[in-house]
Amino acid sequence: MEAVVFDIQRFSLTNGPGIRTTVFLKGCPLSCKWCHNPESQKMGQGISIDFDQCVSCGACASACEREAHPMVKGKHEFDQSSCQLDGHCVEACPKDVIKIWGNHQSIEEVMEVLLKDIDYYKNSDGGITFSGGEPMSQFPFLLEVCKRLHALGIAVCLDTSGQSSLGNFKKILPYISLIHFDIKSLDAQKHKEATGVVNHTILENLQWLGQQACPIVLRCPTIPEFNDSEEDIKALSELANSLPAVQTVDILPYHTMGIHKAEQLIEAVPGQLQYQVPSQEDKSRYAQLLKQYCQKEFTIGK
Secondary structure, three states: OEEEEEEEEEEEOOOOOOOEEEEEEOOOOOOOOOOOOHHHOOOOOEEEEOOOOOOOOOHHHHHOOOOOOOEEOOEEOOOHHHOOOOOHHHHHOOOOOEEEEOEEEEHHHHHHHHHHHHHHHHHHOOEEEEEOOOHHHHHHHHHHHHHHHHHOOOEEEEEEOOOOOHHHHHHHHHHOOEEEEEOOOOOHHHHHHHHOOOOHHHHHHHHHHOOOOOOEEEEEEEOOOOOOOHHHHHHHHHHHHHOOOEEEEEEEEOOOHHHHHHHHEOOOOOOOOOOOOOOHHHHHHHHHHHHHHOOOEEEEOO
């Protein structure tokens, strides 16, 4: 059994408690217009090239047997139809401007990396976080790895958009110790316009998970003039208040990091837009509204 993995980050301190390793799996059923990991959206492998930083040295052209990186009048160009994603260009590039996103890894290969830091997990109350993309998109692989980690006593956090079948959540929940559950908007039409899907399945799954014993951190990427009004934050707070499993509400202010990455992707992702970055005054307003309406603990990201 294999998965398409686009990154594994060891010694992560931001994706759950303690010292963690975060596994980013490719593929997502949503296409959020603010996605900060656009390279993760498509299931298969992909390539990105930062032409702004490319110096047209020709190293990639010399390394590529398929001639996917021709030099035209001294300038580096790219022929996607010839590329086989073999990675020779990545290895040859002296400026690190070419990246291949995603590689096929077996359960054994992933487990080998995850178990390297087992002592750190146990000494810091850390563990493994599965993120993406949407990790539930590669469910058979995810379930089997979580079973193995659970058998070893390693805590697992699932970072999910909630867009998967309820049956899959019921199968995997016994092996999960924490859920980071993203909520984009509680308005079905706004959610569809911004992510490509309505939120019915997401909210149904959250309602079920919210009644179970596994703790949930409810996370909301907050975008001005989309989901940061008093009405939006009040509705989010009331939802969190109604779910016993929700321990914390995390407000994640929008940032523009995904835009440049999306521009570099050769196979474009849909709908990447630039929104207004929340000001310090906006963040203070979020905090005041949460103090007013939310009965759970909350945090406001930087």
